[in-house]
Amino acid sequence: MNHEMHEMIAESVQRLFGDLVTPTALDAFAGRGSYEGLWQACVDAGFDRATAHQAYGGIGAKFTETATLLHAVGYHAAPVPLADSLVAHALLAAAEIEPPDAGIVVPLGLDAGATRWQQTVTARAANVPWGAVAQWGVACIETPGGCQVLLVDLRGAATLRTPRPQMAHEPQADVQLEAAPVAAVAPCAMDASHPLLLGALARSAQIVGALERVLILGVVYANERVQFGKPIAQNQVLQQMLSAVGGHAAAARTAVQVACGTPEPNTFDVAVAKVRAGEAAGVAAATVHQVHGAIGITAEHVLHHFTQRLWAWRAEYGSEAQWARRLGEWAIGMGPEALWPAIVDRRAGTD
Secondary structure, three states, rough: OHHHHHHHHHHHHHHHHHHOOOHHHHHHHHHHHHOOOHHHHHHHHOOHOOOOHHHOOOOOOHHHHHHHHHHHHHOOOOOOOOOHHHHHHHOOOOOOOOOOOOOEEEEEEEEEEEEEOOOOOEEEEEEEEEOOOOOOEEEEEOOOOOEEEEEEEOOOOOOOEEEEOOOOOOOOOOEEEEEEEEEEEEEOOOOOOOHHHHHHHHHHHHHHHHHHHHHHHHHHHHHOEEHHHHHHHOOOOHHHHHHHHHHHHHHHHHHHHOOOOOOOOOHHHHHHHHHHHHHHHHHHHHHHHHHHHHHHHHOOOOHHHHHHHHHOOOOOOOHHHHHHHHHHHHHHHHHHHHHHHHHHHHOOOOO
């Protein structure tokens, strides 16, 4: 994607979400789960297929080139499965599978017991983001002959969904497939963990967007709230608290930028980004709620729409604890002689 197209997409998505993702719209989603109008606007703009091949309505963007879209989802707390759709279409593009004409497509992390996957598949996928409303799923299965990418039709009775409560009210579900139809299957030069890798990078970028918005909300409120005749922003303790949030947000943003700095993400960079973003999310949510005091926890204030997403997204596609464990296993596996050179050149042996 050239710089001009990148700037055009960035401007378009910010304008779209800025116009449509209002506090009223967020309240409506939290209360009734209404996302269809905003999602249709994303589809009409072609954002959902940015990672698809041009022949299938996309622009052939590398997944690491979609950071602008992912950041905007977080910055506006947009209640749409845009990140998950981008992951799914990237997987289909890698396997050269034509995506479905319409419908929400999400990645499925199938368990190891997947069976009869050539024409139908029987398996379970736990905690699928937007799994309660998705019409299609994309799964990767490791076989003796390599990784196989499956496009699974979720629209029939063969798909059983158990809703799972999620902090941000997004329609997450456990998905049980009982001989669900496989619309297409093709080999791909990646492993079955690739959907998790892309999903973790997506959530990290979304968290960074939400972090920046939460920090702005905290600074604005601190300057507007007056106690004892002066804004509470003049309190040195609050200044230090908000400065700490800014530091965490900057560190998370840098980690995501590094992870998106290569054509294809690698495990080390993504693990660092997800760990750093998750830690920052916890600090920012707690601190900015403290700055806001009682008003910050009310349904009437917009803050909770962002902090709920910070809490939810940090747990999806692997928590920081899970990714930190992978970093630890990687470091142990490198051994004392190779570890430092591999850290200096993070692309050496990261996968």
